[in-house]
Amino acid sequence: MLSATVYNDESSWSVSGIEAIVSAIADTSNLVWIDLTGPDEDDLDALATGLDLHELAIEDVRKHGQRAKLNRYPLHAFLVAYARAEDGDMCEVDFFIGPNWLVTVRETNDHGETFPIADVTRRYERIRSLDPGVGFLLYCLLDELVDGYFGEAEQAEDALEIIEETLFDIGPPSDGTLQQELLELRRSMITFRRRVVPLRDVVLSLL
Numbered sequence: 001m002l003s004a005t006v007y008n009d010e011s012s013w014s015v016s017g018i019e020a021i022v023s024a025i026a027d028t029s030n031l032v033w034i035d036l037t038g039p040d041e042d043d044l045d046a047l048a049t050g051l052d053l054h055e056l057a058i059e060d061v062r063k064h065g066q067r068a069k070l071n072r073y074p075l076h077a078f079l080v081a082y083a084r085a086e087d088g089d090m091c092e093v094d095f096f097i098g099p100n101w102l103v104t105v106r107e108t109n110d111h112g113e114t115f116p117i118a119d120v121t122r123r124y125e126r127i128r129s130l131d132p133g134v135g136f137l138l139y140c141l142l143d144e145l146v147d148g149y150f151g152e153a154e155q156a157e158d159a160l161e162i163i164e165e166t167l168f169d170i171g172p173p174s175d176g177t178l179q180q181e182l183l184e185l186r187r188s189m190i191t192f193r194r195r196v197v198p199l200r201d202v203v204l205s206l207l
Contacts, residue, residue: 002043004034009132012125018050025051025101031134032101037114039105047103053096054078061094061105068198070205079202082195083115084148090195091115093145095138102134104141120144142203149196 003016006024008031015024024032036043039061048058057078060066066080079095089109096103106114124140 002034002046004032007031007033007128007132018046022050025098028100030100031132031137033137034101034103035117036103036105038108044105047096051076051096051098051101051103053103057096064092064107066092068195068202070202081142081145081199081202083145085109085111085113086116087111087113089113093141095141097134097138100134102137115145115148117141117144138206146199 002018002021003014004021004024006013006015008027008029015021021032021034024030034047036047044058044061047053048055052075054071054073054076057071057073057076060071060078060080068082069080071078075098077095077097079097081093081095082090083093085091087109089111091109091114092107093115094105094107096105104117106117108114120140120143123144124137128136130136
């Protein structure tokens with residue numbers, strides 16, 4: 001069943017079911033955060049109907065593998081980004097951004113892992129009094145997401161250092177394994193660049 005966290009100036013609480021979520025959003029003093037993992041198709045359909053999410057944005061969520069982008073629709077904005085999952089590989093994260101609500105759709109990568117949000121949730125709940133609006137929650141999520149890029153870059157640097165040490169210490173192996181590792185590293189960095197670089201323009205358009 002769909003669930004969400006509702007924040008207001010005084011407290012926070014959880015609600016379940018699309019009717020309760022829509023009711024919480026109707027009170028504009030609330031900020032409502034709905035987080036989906038996967039996502040479940042029934043939950044996505046219920047949200048699309050309950051929040052009047054644009055059909056083109058829903059189609060993008062179902063397609064997977066979209067470039068990082070920001071689309072603005074009459075009732076909400078839709079953002080596609082990529083984050084570092086718990087296993088170190090990249091995964092897609094989609095955002096529906098409304099006046100006082102935010103939907104995060106955390107897609108699984110090839111290993112079934114998603115973008116972890118426990119740290120960003122604790123951080124937001126600790127400092128949300130600074131700015132109770134949806135923009136600040138989105139900022140906290142994107143900040144955590146971008147921080148993960150440094151981990152991805154460090155992982156690539158470590159792999160390159162190992163290859164360099166192998167070359168200098170024992171020379172290139174005759175079985176071609178080193179060439180294969182370099183090819184895989186190159187492919188990984190090309191994919192990383194394709195997913196990350198477009199986000200720069202997306203973030204600038206939000207400022």
